Amino acid sequence: xxxxxxxxxxxxxxxxxxxxxxxxxxxxxxxxxxxxxxxxxxxxxxxxxxxxxxxxxxxxxxxxxxxxxxxxxxxxxxxxxxxxxxxxxxxxxxxxxxxxxxxxxxxxxxxxxxxxxxxxxxxxxxxxxxxxxxxxxxxxxxxxxxxxxxxxxxxxxxxxxxxxxxxxxxxxxxxxxxxxxxxxxxxxxxxxxxxxxxxxxxxxxxxxxxxxxxxxxxxxxxxxxxxxxxxxxxxxxxxxxxxxxxx
Amino acid sequence: xxxxxxxxxxxxxxxxxxxxxxxxxxxxxxxxxxxxxxxxxxxxxxxxxxxxxxxxxxxxxxxxxxxxxxxxxxxxxxxxxx
Numbered sequence: 193x194x195x196x197x198x199x200x201x202x203x204x205x206x207x208x209x210x211x212x213x214x215x216x217x218x219x220x221x222x223x224x225x226x227x228x229x230x231x232x233x234x235x236x237x238x239x240x241x242x243x244x245x246x247x248x249x250x251x252x253x254x255x256x257x258x259x260x261x262x263x264x265x266x267x268x269x270x271x272x273x274x275x276x277x278x279x280x281x282x283x284x285x286x287x288x289x290x291x292x293x294x295x296x297x298x299x300x301x302x303x304x305x306x307x308x309x310x311x312x313x314x315x316x317x318x319x320x321x322x323x324x325x326x327x328x329x330x331x332x333x334x335x336x337x338x339x340x341x342x343x344x345x346x347x348x349x350x351x352x353x354x355x356x357x358x359x360x361x362x363x364x365x366x367x368x369x370x371x372x373x374x375x376x377x378x379x380x381x382x383x384x385x386x387x388x389x390x391x392x393x394x395x396x397x398x399x400x401x402x403x404x405x406x407x408x409x410x411x412x413x414x415x416x417x418x419x420x421x422x423x424x425x426x427x428x429x430x431x432x433x434x435x436x437x438x439x
Numbered sequence: 440x441x442x443x444x445x446x447x448x449x450x451x452x453x454x455x456x457x458x459x460x461x462x463x464x465x466x467x468x469x470x471x472x473x474x475x476x477x478x479x480x481x482x483x484x485x486x487x488x489x490x491x492x493x494x495x496x497x498x499x500x501x502x503x504x505x506x507x508x509x510x511x512x513x514x515x516x517x518x519x520x521x
């Protein structure tokens with residue numbers, strides 16, 4: 193196994209890519225749709241161009257990036273690129289405490305760098321129009337509903353990770369594509385409800401970028417994207433251990 | 440138990456040694472290279488303790504504590520040592 197520092201760097205770079213390409217796709221969609229009239233207040237711009245197709249495109253940008261990072265760096269660090277996943281593996285005694293803390297810090301740093309790099313690549317419109325792809329509950333969705341939606345989405349994601357990768361009987365080689373497509377599917381349905389973050393780092397990066405670059409201060413929503421994903425991932429890991437255990 | 444039947448027991452059913460076949464000889468294979476799948480006779484099979492990596496997503500890949508014996512052909516053995 194490579195050193196913890198190298199593994200943390202791999203997590204940092206992997207999460208940087210996730211935010212740059214995934215959240216970046218949401219920014220670009222909002223920038224292209226800027227000025228378009230939307231038919232309902234529930235449509236804030238993503239959906240103005242191709243309806244649910246906008247969310248499929250964003251979901252695939254996330255999913256394909258996740259698959260690329262899993263195949264590219266999975267053997268180095270495990271390619272969690274999500275604090276909820278690291279915490280869930282730690283909570284089920286599969287991952288050491290010290291490593292988990294390093295991974296979470298690295299993921300948060302990577303996500304922040306990804307957001308800032310995207311703003312540098314696109315310009316200030318990425319902040320003022322696209323909000324750096326920050327997630328917030330959509331109009332009409334309550335704080336509690338958003339937590340519930342993030343819980344459900346991350347529960348499905350972690351269940352797929354457990355079944356396709358953690359389980360010793362999983363068919364090798366398929367985890368990347370399965371998990372990438374799972375994220376794409378979840379974002380397609382849940383994107384226009386809570387933003388479908390499923391990942392505290394993925395929300396932290398754009399929030400910090402917006403704050404530093406003069407965008408909106410959205411930190412009041414941040415607990416949604418910590419509580420929902422972390423609880424969802426931990427519950428899914430515990431559920432999988434229980435449901436798959438032979439008597 | 441005679442020598443012939445002992446050898447027969449370890450032959451890979453129906454498979455010939457690829458290295459011998461290339462040289463125009465017809466020798467029964469007694470093993471298969473774990474890397475390339477080449478059938479190998481007793482003369483060309485190399486049984487060697489090899490360092491093996493295990494694991495991978497969502498955990499870092501790790502080397503096994505000890506080396507594990509593997510049947511290899513000469514080409515794959517050389518490639519693994521590079």
